[in-house]
C-alpha cells in the first residue's frame with residue numbers, strides 16, 4: 513500500500529470517528545473543570561512540582577557537602593598511608609613560596625566535585641583543582657545519617673541560579689607534604705546570592721567535621737569547641753606560617769607589643785582556632801582564594817562572628833567576581849569593629865607615608 517493511499521484511509525477514519533472524539537473532548541473538559549474546582553488542595557502539589565524544577569534543597573546540599581568533605585578526607589588519608597604523594601609544583605604563590613600539588617589533592621578534588629556534581633548537576637561548583645581531569649571516580653548517594661539526630665533542618669528551597677558551591681579539596685598542601693597533618697582540611701561552602709550560608713571544614717587526620725548552616729544548626733564538634741564566655745581582651749592573632757614575616761610586623765605595629773601571635777597553616781585550621789578561642793582574630797594581609805575562606809566565613813557567621821577584607825567589606829562568593837580575594841582578610845568572633853578600625857587607620861597612615 514502506498515503512503516498516499518494510507519493517508520486517504522486515515523482521513524476517512526477521522527471523519528467516521530468525529531462523534532466519539534467530541535464526546536472524549538467534552539469528558540476531558542468536565543474532568544479539568546472538576547479538578548480545578550473541587551480538588552483545590554491537589555493544585556499546590558502539582559504547581560509546586562513544576563515551579564520547583566529550578567530549585568535546590570539546601571538541606572540536601574548540606575548533607576552532600578558534609579559527605580563530599582568526608583569522602584575527600586578518605587582519599588587524603590589513603591594517599592598519606594601509601595607515602596607516595598607524587599608531589600609536583602603548581603608554581604609559586606604570591607608570597608614566593610612553592611605551591612605544591614600531590615595525588616591527594618587530585619583524588620580528593622575528583623571525589624568531592626564529581627560526587628556533588630552527580631547529585632546536583634545544575635549547581636555551579638568551583639574547586640581549587642578544576643584543571644584536573646577525573647576518571648573512574650567513586651561517587652556517593654545522599655546519606656542523611658551524616659547529620660546528628662538532634663539537628664533540626666528544614667527543607668529550604670532556593671533558586672539554583674542563585675547558588676554557588678566552593679570546594680577546597682586539600683587546604684595546607686605544603687604542610688601535608690611535611691606531615692604536619694593537623695593543619696590539613698577539606699572544605700565545602702554553599703553561597704546563596706553571594707552570601708556564605710553553609711560551611712563544612714573537615715579535618716581528616718583529627719577525624720572531626722565542623723559544619724554550620726547559618727540560622728539553622730551546626731555540628732556537635734563545632735558546638736563542643738566553641739566556648740561561650742571566652743576572654744577576648746588581649747589580641748591573639750593567628751597568621752600564616754608561610755609568610756609570617758610581614759603579617760607579624762603588621763600585627764605588632766597595629767595591636768602593639770602586648771599582642772600575641774599564633775603561627776599556623778591552612779585557612780580552615782586558622783578559622784577553627786578563632787572559633788575555639790585559641791586566637792581572637794585571623795589576619796591575612798595578601799591575596800587569598802575564595803575556596804580557602806568561604807566555609808570558614810559561613811561557620812563564623814553562624815556563630816555571630818565576622819569575616820571581611822581589610823577594607824571592612826564582606827566577601828562576595830557569587831559566580832561573577834574573581835576567585836581571588838585580593839584585599840586581605842580579618843576574621844573574628846567578637847570585637848571585629850575594634851580590630852578593623854585599628855588596621856584601617858594604620859594602613860591609611862602607612863600608605864600616606866609611603867606616597868609622601
Ligand SMILES: *[C@@H]1O[C@H](CO)[C@@H](O)[C@H](O)[C@H]1NC(C)=O
Nearest residue numbers: 737781784785787788789790
Ligand atoms: C586549641 O589549642 C589547644 C592547645 O594547643 C589544642 O589542643 C586544640 O586542639 C586547639 N583547638 C583546635 C580547634 O584546634
